[in-house]
Amino acid sequence: MIHEPSILSVLVFAGFVAITLGLSFYFARKTQSSAGYFAAGGQIHWFVNGVAFAGDYLSAASFLGICGMIAFYGYDGFLYSIGFLAGWVVALFVVAEPLKRLGKYTFADALNSQFQSRAITLSAGISTLVVSVFYLIPQMVGAGTLIQPLLGFPYWVGVVLVGIIVVLIVATAGMVSTTYVQFIKGALLVLFSGILTVMILNRGLKVDTSEEANSPQTMVKLADGSVQINGKPHGHKEGQNDLRPVGHLSKLPGGKTETGPLGPMEYLATLQQSEVVLWPKKETTVDGVKTTTWTPTPTAGSKILRPGNSPTFKGLQSDKLSSRLNFISLMLALFCGTASLPHILIRYYTVKDQAAARLSTVVGIGTIGTFYVLTLFMGLGAMTSGSIDLTNDNMSAPLLAKSFGDLLFAMISAIAFTTVLGTVSGLIVAASGAVVHDLLSSVLRWEMNDHEKVRIGKLSSVIVGVIAIILGIQFKDMNAGFLVGWAFSVAASANLPSLVMLLFWKGTTKQGISAAILVGLFSSLTWILVSEDTFAKVYGFKADAAAAAAMVPFSQPGLVTIPLGFLTLIVVSLLTRKKSAD
Amino acid sequence: MAGLDHGQVHPKEIEDPLIAARNARYGMVLFLIYLAFYGGFVALNAFSPTQMETTPALGLNLAILYGFALIVAAMVLALIYAWLCRAVSPADQSK
Numbered sequence: 001m002i003h004e005p006s007i008l009s010v011l012v013f014a015g016f017v018a019i020t021l022g023l024s025f026y027f028a029r030k031t032q033s034s035a036g037y038f039a040a041g042g043q044i045h046w047f048v049n050g051v052a053f054a055g056d057y058l059s060a061a062s063f064l065g066i067c068g069m070i071a072f073y074g075y076d077g078f079l080y081s082i083g084f085l086a087g088w089v090v091a092l093f094v095v096a097e098p099l100k101r102l103g104k105y106t107f108a109d110a111l112n113s114q115f116q117s118r119a120i121t122l123s124a125g126i127s128t129l130v131v132s133v134f135y136l137i138p139q140m141v142g143a144g145t146l147i148q149p150l151l152g153f154p155y156w157v158g159v160v161l162v163g164i165i166v167v168l169i170v171a172t173a174g175m176v177s178t179t180y181v182q183f184i185k186g187a188l189l190v191l192f193s194g195i196l197t198v199m200i201l202n203r204g205l206k207v208d209t210s211e212e213a214n215s216p217q218t219m220v221k222l223a224d225g226s227v228q229i230n231g232k233p234h235g236h237k238e239g240q241n242d243l244r245p246v247g248h249l250s251k252l253p254g255g256k257t258e259t260g261p262l263g264p265m266e267y268l269a270t271l272q273q274s275e276v277v278l279w280p281k282k283e284t285t286v287d288g289v290k291t292t293t294w295t296p297t298p299t300a301g302s303k304i305l306r307p308g309n310s311p312t313f314k315g316l317q318s319d320k321l322s323s324r325l326n327f328i329s330l331m332l333a334l335f336c337g338t339a340s341l342p343h344i345l346i347r348y349y350t351v352k353d354q355a356a357a358r359l360s361t362v363v364g365i366g367t368i369g370t371f372y373v374l375t376l377f378m379g380l381g382a383m384t385s386g387s388i389d390l391t392n393d394n395m396s397a398p399l400l401a402k403s404f405g406d407l408l409f410a411m412i413s414a415i416a417f418t419t420v421l422g423t424v425s426g427l428i429v430a431a432s433g434a435v436v437h438d439l440l441s442s443v444l445r446w447e448m449n450d451h452e453k454v455r456i457g458k459l460s461s462v463i464v465g466v467i468a469i470i471l472g473i474q475f476k477d478m479n480a481g482f483l484v485g486w487a488f489s490v491a492a493s494a495n496l497p498s499l500v501m502l503l504f505w506k507g508t509t510k511q512g513i514s515a516a517i518l519v520g521l522f523s524s525l526t527w528i529l530v531s532e533d534t535f536a537k538v539y540g541f542k543a544d545a546a547a548a549a550a551m552v553p554f555s556q557p558g559l560v561t562i563p564l565g566f567l568t569l570i571v572v573s574l575l576t577r578k579k580s581a582d
Numbered sequence: 583m584a585g586l587d588h589g590q591v592h593p594k595e596i597e598d599p600l601i602a603a604r605n606a607r608y609g610m611v612l613f614l615i616y617l618a619f620y621g622g623f624v625a626l627n628a629f630s631p632t633q634m635e636t637t638p639a640l641g642l643n644l645a646i647l648y649g650f651a652l653i654v655a656a657m658v659l660a661l662i663y664a665w666l667c668r669a670v671s672p673a674d675q676s677k
Binding site for chain 1: 602605606609610612613616620623624627628629631634635637640641642643645646649650652653654656657659660661663664667
């Protein structure tokens, strides 16, 4: 679909970004030491930090990816919400306080608190870098996705734009500015999602039986690159066609045509008894001409509001064991992943003591949990508001807002964009921290004073930013939530075994830790690279060819690689334990 | 707004090891409770998915009710944990 920008949207957007940058430059003057740059000097108040947790955590995956998945397929996107939030329980109850007790700047410091091992620092530093980059990709995808309907620019412009802005923020002020940006972002995101949900409930549900709304749509890409939509060339002029926005019901209970305003439980209960028109996609390529057909398919609400309607999870409704294992694997990775994310862990160091760390995580969980409840309504609202762009599920939430008016759309898009800014900032700071403290200072033993560390940190930020931009452009069409699921799998496999065993098992040795991190990291990465999902979505194989080419029985690695990490740690630790002489 | 000068790292806090151990126990118990609840959800979906379509209450199916319950439970358990750990320790008194 072609999206026309509006002056209002552009102005509101520019205003938000300007305020964000302004805050960043203001705090830049306060940042002198590397303690200030990397961990905000341990002075952030717990409430601010808690909402900043939410702002950091709720990224493009949550707002764009989950709502988009729910809008297209129903309940399945909500599975990510549940898994993402559950991970905070692991973080709060198992990891938070012991971790705060251990370290100063980075995940590697925490692991190294007993051992002072360069091998640990090296493997933890690599792990932090890899996970940060994996997590950055979906954020850049989100940025590119937002820019199209907002400003009318092509996808790659959004990616480059966010890359430049973030590098500016991070290179000037590092962690401090990101904490306050994320606090603002977290608060605004939840607030405006609440407003949007209220408007969705107020709009209620409507049936659309018009012929136009119920006709199939086609997109044909010819060999010369030109595109035809529904039989005519793609465009908005006379004699041209654009994809129609979709999303409506075909039946309401009791034969009604509309419901009027509904309460939240009523909304869901009514949907359950209704019929919604979904648009499954089919792609065929003949002689270099690629045809995509979307067929309107009335689907019972009861089928939509339970797991198993999306391509990712439809195996749940079949008898295949591999599909069930795939599902369990993903839910395990989401559960374990939050506590393993380097850019989340680093935020424990920005408050002054354990009580503050605990309270800030409680505030974080409350904020995030509220938001995830709202995502279900926003996703379902997008499914039924006639605003879906069939070529892009990530765009569903912003387009839903547009259906309520340009002002709301502009604000939500600006908030989503600062969402991406905040998360990307946190990731880049974590990555540059890994480069400076772990790889350069500890492993390579570069001598740097504080001032030099900050400068090299900023240089690393730029380099990581550039890599993120390039990869973001490569992964254009993938759902942001799905991509983050991958990052979680890698983080959980690489980091969690070491973190947990260090905290709970005295027999952990330094060799065990480094081995576990590297094995977890490389096994999960390799698994992902040879999985069916990757063959289909990244390498571009057709569905059957992808299933045949896949070298692993199911796509999500967690179920195998997380226990593998634990096993490696235990075995290597037992093999390298000191024979105690005392 | 407190702490606008972010230049100083806060000194390492003194903690009572008994209190720390007690808090860790609370954390572990609450974690295991949530793990069982979450595990039940995953197992049901993996091995008995048709149950997710049943409609036990409020006109909503089990999938939605259980999903909401997991989100609310996370928030409730977090609050319980914060409340359990609130007892005054020497570290708090030195503030």
